[in-house]
Amino acid sequence: MNDVQQLIGATWSAGNSGRSLTVYDPHSGDPVTTVAVSSDKDVAAAVRTAREAASGWARTAPGARAAALHAAAAAVQEAADELAELMTAEMGKPTPDAKDSIGAGIGTLRQYAELGPTHRGRALAGNDEAIDLMAFGPRGVVAVITPWNDPVAVSCGLLGAALVTGNTVVHKPSERTPAVGWRLAQILAPHFPAGVVTLVNGDGPVGAALASSDVDVVAHVGSTVTGRSIAAACAVSGAKALLENGGSDPLIVDADVDPVWAAQQAAAGSFANSGQICVAVERIYVHRDIAPAFLSALAGSAREWASSIGPLVDTRLREGVHAQVKAAVSAGATVLTGGEIPEGPGAYYPPTVLAGCTDDMAVMRDETFGPVAPVVTVDSFEDALKKAADSPYGLAATVLTGSMSHAQRAWRELPAGTVKVNAVFGGAPGGAAHPRRSSGQGFGYGPELLDEMTATKAVHIEAPPSGW
Secondary structure, rough: EEEEEEEEEEEEEOOOOOOOEEOOOOOOOOOEEEOOOHHHHHHHHHHHHHHHHHHHHOOOOOHHHHHHHHHHHHHHOOOOHHHHHHHHHOOOOHHHHHHHHHHHHHHHHHHHHHHHHHHHEEEEOOOEEEEEEEEEEOOOOOEEOOOOHHHHHHHHHHHHHHHHOOOEEEEEEOOOHHHHHHHHHHHHHOOOOOOEEEEEOHHHHHHHHHOOOOOEEEEOOOOOHHHHHHHHHHHHOOEEEEEOOOOEEEEEEEOOHHHHHHHHHHHHHHHHHHHHOOOEHHHHHHHHHHHHHHHHHHHHHHHOOOOOOOOOOOHHHEEEEEEEHHHHHHOOEEEEEEOOOOOOOOOOOOEEEHHHHOOOHHHHHHHOOOOOOEEEOOOHHHHHHHHHHOOEEEOOOEEEOOHHHHHHHHHOOOOEEEEEOOOOOOOOOOOOOOEEEOEEEEEEEEOOOHHHHHEEEEEEEOHHHOOO
């Protein structure tokens, strides 16, 4: 059993709210972690400690900050197996997949360690008697609130970008993966001065207290509901809100593609990590000409995936996923495979394919966050493009097509931060995007995240008048 603590300054201690949380293994249902929840006073103390450390860390040379981040990345690499086991125990990701995810986080830390010292301002064209420049500097204290579905990689991205640019951080990991966040903080914190990395633990009220505290940035990856609450808190406090929130990402399957290949792409997008990926395929629009072959192949792929995916993070999420499936069936959708809660312990849910879906179903309209592939049959690419764009979300989208003109239209017209053509996953490591609509605001990852973590100052310098 993991007994998780908070970190304030250089001191590890139990939270003082009088509340505690227990995390249960989604494979077996057995308890694996307990955590004493941080109190409002704990949150305030963590923020105050980070504020006190901010000026010293901001004055630290960029090269020294980068060296500290490189050392932290090496330490995470050494502890990768342990972190993967914790991730599997708390949120169910199969251990090999967890190791891959942690490897991505390590790569992100190293990327920011390299980019940090080169992130600088620029000279301006002023007159000969003056110097004009745009200078970048840290914003101050960054509250980092991270999710459970990819707890190391997401945390490494936000923490790495904040730290290398000279900010101090107060991290609140998800209450569903507190031991992962706790162990990550134990690994990272020794490579930075006391107070630069702090950790608080708990659920929604702790996140709300942190988001409304005396911080300069709130960086959050998670649900749209929580993101909106954070945006409202930041509107009051004046802190910058950096949000990557929910999505309902569409996949368009054009008439001219191989239906079996397209089904394999759709299955990967819908079922990887049991559908618990921010940019998972959540709704599919397939051209009528290839719909029968595509649906048959997709159902076959789903049955193949059933033997390899892990459980959902907990039974609460499973109940929500199953409720969407049942509602769709009641409204006329057909289950081609899956769609039933299996017997036995844990929070497993089978890869599920729904045919005959309509745009008004919750499984098409809302974020599902489970291994469900709902399919709408369309008469044309134009119809698919229109339906794919009709969503309150704007995180990512994918189009499978052999037509360059359709590909061009898709990436230009779909209102999403990321558009992928002929691959549901992939992209260069430095890519960054602006989520749209209910999916968030601000650049996520890539070099541009360093811009989000810094403030720009215009500086004009003239020599004093002669004769002084």
